[in-house]
Amino acid sequence: MAIIAPLNQEIGEIKKEKKYASTARFWHWINFIVMAGSLLTVLINSLLFDRTQRTFVKVELMNAGATVNDKQAAAVTHGLEDQVWGIHIYFGYALAALFLFRLIAEFFLPAGQKLLHKLKKAYRAYFILKKEREMAKHELVVKGLYLIFYLLLLTMVVTGLLLAFEDYTNIPENLNHSIKEFHGFCMYLILGFIVLHLAGVFLAERQGGKGIVSDMINGGDDK
Numbered sequence: 001m002a003i004i005a006p007l008n009q010e011i012g013e014i015k016k017e018k019k020y021a022s023t024a025r026f027w028h029w030i031n032f033i034v035m036a037g038s039l040l041t042v043l044i045n046s047l048l049f050d051r052t053q054r055t056f057v058k059v060e061l062m063n064a065g066a067t068v069n070d071k072q073a074a075a076v077t078h079g080l081e082d083q084v085w086g087i088h089i090y091f092g093y094a095l096a097a098l099f100l101f102r103l104i105a106e107f108f109l110p111a112g113q114k115l116l117h118k119l120k121k122a123y124r125a126y127f128i129l130k131k132e133r134e135m136a137k138h139e140l141v142v143k144g145l146y147l148i149f150y151l152l153l154l155t156m157v158v159t160g161l162l163l164a165f166e167d168y169t170n171i172p173e174n175l176n177h178s179i180k181e182f183h184g185f186c187m188y189l190i191l192g193f194i195v196l197h198l199a200g201v202f203l204a205e206r207q208g209g210k211g212i213v214s215d216m217i218n219g220g221d222d223k
C-alpha cells in the first residue's frame with residue numbers, strides 16, 4: 001500500500017490536464033508560421049512585382065545590353081509574380097489541411113478546452129446566470145473573435161481552393177474575378193484579427209493573464 005499510494009499520486013499527476021492540449025498548441029504555432037508565409041508571399045507580390053517594377057526590369061536589362069519594350073518587361077514581372085503565387089498556393093494547401101486538423105481536433109479536445117464549450121459557458125454566464133459579468137463578457141468577446149477568425153479562415157480556404165482549381169470548376173471568368181477580389185478583401189479582416197489578437201495577448205501578459213504565451217508553448221498548468 002505504501003508503494004502504491006505514491007504511484008497513484010504520480011499517475012494522477014501525469015494525467016493532469018494541461019491548460020492547452022498539445023494538439024491545440026501544435027495547430028497554433030504551425031498555423032502562425034504558415035499564415036505568416038502566406039502573408040509574406042502577398043507582400044512580396046504587391047511590393048516587388050507590381051506595375052512600377054516594369055521600368056526597373058526594363059532599365060536593368062538595358063544596362064545589361066538588352067533592349068526590351070514595356071510588354072516584354074511586363075511578361076517578366078508577371079512570370080515572377082506567378083511563381084510567387086505558386087508558393088502562396090502551397091501555403092494555401094497547408095492552411096486548408098491545418099483548418100481540417102483544427103476542426104477534427106475540436107471533437108477530441110478535453111471538454112473544457114473545446115472552443116464551442118468555452119463560448120457556450122461564457123454565453124450562459126453572461127446572459128443567463130448573470131454572474132461575474134465582466135469576466136464573462138471578456139471571455140465572450142475573446143472566444144467570439146476566435147470563432148470569427150475560424151469562419152474567416154474557412155472562407156479563405158474555400159475561395160482559395162476555388163481559385164487554385166479554377167481550370168476545373170467551370171466557374172465563369174467574371175465570377176472567378178469576384179471570388180479573387182473577395183479572397184483579397186478577407187485578408188484585411190484576417191489582418192485585423194491578428195492585430196487585435198496580438199494586442200489582446202500583450203495586454204493579458206501585462207495584466208491578469210501573465211504567462212499565457214508560455215502556456216501556449218509548454219501547455220501551462222492544469223486549470
Ligand code: HEM
Binds near residue numbers: 085089156164165190
Ligand atoms: C490567410 C490566408 C490567405 C491570405 C491572407 C491570402 C491572400 C491572398 C491575396 C491578397 C490574394 C490576391 C487577390 C487579388 O489579386 O485580388 C490571393 C490570391 C490567391 N490565393 Fe490566397 N490567401 C490566403 C489563403 C489562401 C488559401 C488557403 C488558398 C488555397 C489554396 C489560396 C489560394 C490563392 C490563389 C489560387 C490566389 C490567386 C493567385 C493568382 O492570382 O494566380 N489562398 N490570396
Ligand code: HEM
Binds near residue numbers: 028115142146212216
Ligand atoms: C498569424 C498569427 C496568429 C493567429 C492567426 C492566431 C490565432 C489564434 C487562435 C485562433 C487562437 C485560439 C485557439 C483556440 O482556442 O481555438 C489563439 C490563441 C492564442 N494565441 Fe494566437 N494567433 C497568432 C499569433 C500569435 C502570437 C504571435 C502569439 C504570441 C505572441 C499568440 C498567442 C496566443 C495565445 C497566448 C493564445 C491563447 C489565448 C487564450 O487562451 O484565449 N498568437 N491564437
